[in-house]
Amino acid sequence: MIETSCIIAQSGGPTAVINSSLLGVIDAAKKMNMKHIYGALNGIDGILNERIIDLKEESETELGYLKNTPSAALGSVRFHLKDYKTDPATYEKIYEVFKKLNIHYFFYIGGNDSMDTCHKVAEYFKQHSYDCKVIGIPKTIDNDLMGTDHTPGYGSSVKYVVNVLSEIYLDTHAYKKGRVTVVEIMGRNAGWLTASSVLTKVSNTPVDLIYVPEAPFDINQFLDKVKRIYDEKQKVLVAVSEGIKTKDGEYFLKSHMSNKTDSFGHMQLGGVGQVLSEIVSEKLSLPVRAIELNLPQRSSSHIASATDIEEAYNCGVYALNEAVKGETGKMVVMKRVGDYQIEYSLSDISKIANEVKMVPNEYITDELDYITDEFINYALPLIQGDITIPYENGIVRFARLKKDLIKL
Numbered sequence: 001m002i003e004t005s006c007i008i009a010q011s012g013g014p015t016a017v018i019n020s021s022l023l024g025v026i027d028a029a030k031k032m033n034m035k036h037i038y039g040a041l042n043g044i045d046g047i048l049n050e051r052i053i054d055l056k057e058e059s060e061t062e063l064g065y066l067k068n069t070p071s072a073a074l075g076s077v078r079f080h081l082k083d084y085k086t087d088p089a090t091y092e093k094i095y096e097v098f099k100k101l102n103i104h105y106f107f108y109i110g111g112n113d114s115m116d117t118c119h120k121v122a123e124y125f126k127q128h129s130y131d132c133k134v135i136g137i138p139k140t141i142d143n144d145l146m147g148t149d150h151t152p153g154y155g156s157s158v159k160y161v162v163n164v165l166s167e168i169y170l171d172t173h174a175y176k177k178g179r180v181t182v183v184e185i186m187g188r189n190a191g192w193l194t195a196s197s198v199l200t201k202v203s204n205t206p207v208d209l210i211y212v213p214e215a216p217f218d219i220n221q222f223l224d225k226v227k228r229i230y231d232e233k234q235k236v237l238v239a240v241s242e243g244i245k246t247k248d249g250e251y252f253l254k255s256h257m258s259n260k261t262d263s264f265g266h267m268q269l270g271g272v273g274q275v276l277s278e279i280v281s282e283k284l285s286l287p288v289r290a291i292e293l294n295l296p297q298r299s300s301s302h303i304a305s306a307t308d309i310e311e312a313y314n315c316g317v318y319a320l321n322e323a324v325k326g327e328t329g330k331m332v333v334m335k336r337v338g339d340y341q342i343e344y345s346l347s348d349i350s351k352i353a354n355e356v357k358m359v360p361n362e363y364i365t366d367e368l369d370y371i372t373d374e375f376i377n378y379a380l381p382l383i384q385g386d387i388t389i390p391y392e393n394g395i396v397r398f399a400r401l402k403k404d405l406i407k408l
Contacts, residue, residue, distance in 0.1 A: 001033045001034070001035060002032050002033060002034045002035060002324070003035055003102075004034070004035065004102050004103070004104040004105070005034060005035050005036035005037070005038060005101055005102050005103050005104070005105070006025070006029055006034055006036075006037055006038065006103065006104070006105035006106070006107065006320070006323075007038040007039070007040055007047070007052070007098070007101070007103045007105070007106055007107070008022060008025050008026070008037070008038070008039050008040070008055070008074070008107045008108075008109070009039070009040040009043045009044060009046060009047065009074060009106075009107070009108050009109070010022065010043060010072040010073075010074045010075070010076050010108075010109045010110065010139075011043035011044065011076055011077055011078070011079070011108060011109070011110035011111075011113070011114040011117070012076060012078065012110040012111045012112075012113060012114050012139065012140065013076070013111070013140065013141065013298060014070065014071040014072045014076055014298055014299060015070070015139055015140070015141050015152070015153030015156065015157070015298050016070045016153065016156040016157070016160075016298065016299065016300060016301040016304045016308070017070075017139075017152050017153050017156055017301075017304060017308050017309050017312035018070075018071075018072055018109055018139045018152070018153060018312070019066040019067070019069045019070070019071075019072070019073045019399070020066065020067045020152070020309045020310075020312035020313045020316070021109050021137050021139065021152060021312045021313065021315050021316040022039075022066060022073060022074065022109060022316060023063060023064075023066040023067055023313060023316065024312070024313040024314060024315060024316020024317040024318075024319075024320075025037075025107050025137070025316040025317070025319060025320050026055055026063060026316075027316075027317065028316065028317040028319075028320035028321055029320050030056070032320070032324060034105075035102075036054055036056065036101070036102075037054065037055040037056050038052050038053065038054055038055065038101060038103065038406070039052065039053045039054075039055045039074045039403075040052050040074065041053065041074055041075045041403065041405075042074070042075040042076060042077045043074075043075070043076055043077035043079055043108075043110070043114075044077065044079050044081065044094075044108075044117055045077045045079055046074070046075070046077075047093075047094055047097050047098075048090065048093050048094065048097075050097060050408050051405060052097075052101070052405065052406055052408070053074075053401075053402075053403050053404060053405060053406060054404075054406055057402070057404065058401050058402060059402075062399050062400055062401055062402075063399065063401075064399075065390065065397060065398060065399035065400075066399045067309055067313065068301055068304070068309075068387065068389065068390060068396070068397075068398070069301065069398040069399040070298070070299045070300070070301035070304075070398075071299055073399055073401055078113065079113075079117070080113065080116075081116065081117045081120050081121070083120070084120065084123075084124050084127075091120075091121070091124045094121065094124075095124075095125075095128065095130060097408065098130070098132060099130075100408055101408065103132065104131055104132050104133065105132065105133050105135075105320070105323045105324070106118075106121065106132055106133070106134045106135070107135050107136075107137055107316075107319055107320070107323070108134070108135075108136050108137065109136075109137040109138075109139050109316075110136070110137075110138075110139050110140075111138070111139055111140035111142065111144075111145060111151075112140070112144065112145065112352075112353065112354060112355070112356065114136065114139075115136045115138075115145070115331055115349050115352050115353040115354075116353040116354050118134050118135070118136040118329070118331070118349050118353070119329065119349040119350055119353045121134050122134035122328055122329035122349065123329070125328075126328075126329070132328075133323040133324075133326065133327060133328040134328050134329060135319040135320075135322065135323045135327065135328065135330055135331070135332065135346075136319075136330070136331035136332070136349055136352075137152075137315050137316060137319050137331070137332055138151045138152060138315065138331060138332060138333070138334075139151060139152055139153050139312075140153055140154070141153045141154055141156075141157035141186065141193060141297060141298045142154070142186070142187060142188070142190050142192060142193065143190065143192035143193065143357070144189070144190035144192065144356045144357045144358070145331075145352060145357060146351065146352045146355045146356075146357050147331070147333045147347040147351060147352050148331075148332075148333035148334050148335075148347070149333075149334045149335055149336045149342070150334065150382060152308060152311055152312035152315055153298070153308065153312070154192065154193070154308070154382065155305040155307055155308035155311075155382030155383050156300075156301070156303070156304040156305045156308045156309070156383075157186075157193055157297050157298055158193065158196040158199070158305075158379055158382060158383050159303055159304065159305045159308075159383040160293075160296065160297055160300045160303050161185060161193060161196055161197065161293065161297060162196060162197070162199045162200055162203075162383070163303060164293065164296075165183060165197055165200050165205070165207055165237070165239065166200050166203050166205040168181060168183060168237065168291065169200065169205035169206070169207070169237055170205060172235050172237055173235065175235075176234065177234045177235075178234055178235030178287075179235060179236075179286065179287035179288055179289055180226055180230060180235070180236045180238070180277070180280050180284075180286050180287065180288040180289075181235075181236065181237050181238065181288070181289050181290075181291065182238045182240060182273045182276050182277050182280070182288065182289070182290050182291070183197075183207075183237070183238065183239050183240070183273065183291045183292075183293065184240055184241075184242055184270075184271075184272055184273030184274075184290065184291065184292040184293065185197070185239055185240065185241055185242065185293055185297065186241075186242055186293070186294075186297050186298070187212065187213060187241040187242060187243050188213070188242065188243040189213055189243055189356055189358070190213065190214070190356055190357065190358050190359060191211075191212025191213050191214055191215075191241045191243070191358075191359045192359055193241075193297065194210060194211070194212050194239055194240065194241040195210065195212055195359050195363060195364075195371045195375055195379075196375075196379050197210050197239035197371070198210060198370070198371035198372075198373070198375050198376060199376055199379060199380060199383075201373075201376065202376065202380065207237045207238065207239045208229050208233075208236050208237050208238060209222075209225060209226070209229070209236070209237075209238045209239070209240075209369050209370065210238075210239045210240075210369065210370050210371050211238070211239070211240045211241060211244050211368075211369060212241050212244070212359055212364065212371075213241050213243040213244055213245050214358050214359045214361070214364060215364050215368035215369075216245065216246060216247040216368065217244040217245060217246060217252050217368075218246075218247065219252075219279065221369075222276070222369075223279070223280065223283055223284060225369060226238070226280060226284065226286070227284055227286075230284075230286055238276075240272060240273060240276065241272075242270060242271075242272050244272060252272060252275075253271065253272050253275060256275045270292065270294070271292075273290040273291065273292050274290040274292070276290070277289065277290035301396070302389055302396055304387055305382060305383045305384065305385060306384070306385025306386060306387050307381065307382060307383070307384045307385045308382060308383075309385075309387065310385075311334065311342060314342075314344060315332045315334070315344065318332050318344040319332050322346055327346055329348065329349055329350070330346035330347060330348060330349060331346065331347055331349050331352050332344060332345075332346060333345055333346065333347045340381040362374065363375045363378075
């Protein structure tokens with residue numbers, strides 16, 4: 001038995017496969033016969049507020065359902081960890097909890113901000129000579145983490161988006177004379193998810209226009225293109241990222257919505273599809289509808305990619321095994337080899353945290369309103385494989401963890 005313990009936490013926006021990574025860590029830790037496998041509820045906040053469970057006390061049956069359960073089974077959080085010199089009390093609390101529970105392995109499943117947290121915690125432990133291995137496990141439907149071919153969660157979101165767009169295409173083509181349909185897809189600064197709309201060409205249900213944040217958006221060119229396509233086909237299907245920007249680098253929504261920021265001062269981007277629809281109606285007098293895919297993009301596990309689930313699980317297993325070997329301050333990354341094989345390795349978190357991987361220019365057409373066929377070769381392998389869904393009374397059966405808090 002490994003006499004020390006590990007703790008796992010989840011952070012940032014949930015995905016359809018983040019719990020598969022969680023299960024990977026749990027299974028690998030059990031195989032190593034680790035003394036305790038702790039889970040922090042709601043990320044780093046759960047550690048600071050001592051809201052911790054022992055995952056070895058959970059039912060094996062319920063844990064098995066994690067592979068098909070979306071969202072974050074341990075609960076998530078958006079927590080910006082300040083620098084140690086600015087907020088030493090927070091780091092001292094983390095150290096206190098880890099020391100009390102004899103935790104020497106910390107796994108944080110998340111995206112950019114989560115990797116920043118991993119980096120800061122790993123550096124703190126190193127500077128204070130506390131032997132705790134810190135490993136980040138990638139997660140984000142945005143696919144914008146540096147150093148990895150793609151991120152767990154992205155493939156399943158792509159599979160959802162592409163299939164829904166194909167269904168919308170068939171619906172809009174049921175009538176001889178249709179309408180302009182604007183579908184808004186998640187993506188604040190990186191357009192990987194919206195770019196996947198090009199995969200609709202594979203099923204012969206192609207969208208007409210694709211707009212991503214990496215390509216400057218011009219409203220007049222958009223209106224010209226919409227009118228031209230509508231005049232020709234009597235219908236138009238548009239896929240647009242919520243974070244499209246003008247040539248000046250400003251979010252398109254900045255000058256089109258009155259409620260510009262949230263309580264943290266961040267621009268709220270939802271609604272670009274509706275704004276564009278209103279402009280089309282006003283300027284072109286065409287029938288138009290806006291559809292915002294919203295949360296189902298990241299929570300629809302019933303249509304998850306089997307490839308995505310397995311890779312997310314493997315990332316969790318790999319993280320545990322490498323931590324036990326002594327690795328720390330790293331994130332698990334995936335490298336594509338051959339036709340489509342994945343090799344797992346580690347990359348220094350300091351090279352990943354707070355960076356954003358953008359859609360490369362070579363994937364964007366010269367007219368800035370579509371995605372090249374090269375992208376199909378990149379994304380298509382990520383959505384392969386169908387899953388068997390467990391149902392009860394016609395409703396998908398998800399994991400039901402007890403989450404009994406331990407006493408510190």
